[in-house]
Amino acid sequence: MMFTKITMYGFAMIFGFGIAFIIIGFSDLSFYPYAFSTKDINETTTTAQLTSNLNNSTIQDSKIIFVTDGLFSDAGWGAFGYNAARAIENKYGYHIDFKENVAIPDIESTLIEYAKDGYELIIAHGYEWGKPAIKVGKNYPDTKFIVFTGLVSATNVVSIFPMQHEGAYLLGALAAMMSKTGIIGFVGGEKYPNLINIFEGYKQGAKDINPNAKVLATYLDEWDSPAKGKEAALSHINSGADFLLQVADTSGSGVIEAAKEKKIFAFGSVSDQYKLAPNTVLTSFVLDEEKAFDQAIKMIQNSNFTGKIFKPGLEPYKEAPGDGIIYIAPFYGLENKVPEDVKTKFNTLKEDVINKKIVIPERYEIAKVD
Secondary structure, three states, X not given: OOOOOOOOOOOXXXXXXXXXXXXXXXXXXXXXXXXXXXXXXXOOEOHHHHHHOOOOOOOOOOXXXXXXXXXXXXXXXXXXXXXXXXXXXXXXXXXXXXXXXXXXXXXXXXXXXXXXXXXOEEEEEOHHHHHHHXXXXXXXXXXXXXXXXXXXXXXXXXXXXXXXXXXXXXHHHHHHHHOOOOEEEEEEOOOOHHHHHHHHHHHHHHHHHOOXXXXXXXXXXXXXXXXXXXXXXXXXXXXXXXXXXXEOOHHHHHHHHHHHHHOOEEEEEEOOOHHHOOOOEEEEEEEOHHHHHHHHHHHOOOOOOOOOEEOOOEOOOOOOOOOOOEEEOOOHHHHHHOOHHHHHHHHHHHHHHHOOOOOOOOOOOOOOOO
């Protein structure tokens, strides 16, 4: 689910990027241990580097499928990925098949099934699809795999892993600047590397503003239970938290519901979620799918596909110039709830992150909870 249940909150839009990225250059792509390694994290590439690997080619009719363990109706990670894939179809004329709600134990067999069926591109939406994609890819070298949000790569496997922790850092800082209690909360769908990284970014943002800030964290081990999300949120609120960030797919709607009932602010993730509760969702960190698609079209010029891990970061606003594809949503009708000095400081922090004056390290170890 988001980032998909230990699978995973990822660059869904990027999946669009990947889709286009490989579709135009399908012809010459040549090409178990499930342990997580630092090599997965460190082998990265930039948009410019990827572009340099490509030459001219024509779009071919190819079998493409988008698969996820999430739900397309979750108003979060699954819906985000689905909408991005549909945008690819509508804008560029590709046909994409879809499969949702794949059980985690069935990921490998699902990939094998579609590879056997002759799908030339499999877009796997979620972190947990990474290692199975590597394993299956070895036996199906003519099938290309794009993993969102993955931290794996091989000759025929590319991962897109957006630096969502940069957006979370800004939300943590904003919460710390506005909190009246000095306590903020985080609710995640499952404790796996991507969500740990997001939490640690959120925590660092808060601590950089207020070293004494207390940052509560709960991992639900459940992506599809608003009731569990609400229960965790109420526990945080009862412990003094007055800001909550949720990265939990459908479970996150329960977090927002609790925040609404208790009249505190919540943050959205992946999608702009203010419509879920316009007077409660102060802002969201959002993946910029449209920009990712545009970048992908520009990059698709050649069939020389080599597996990489692409890690786009923060951008100042939606569709801004540069490689970034994560932006902070507007405050909308809550604009007057954010003091002017806080807005000024917030914008300065955003610029410093984009310009690398502030560097938020990637952290994938089990989070230490205050």
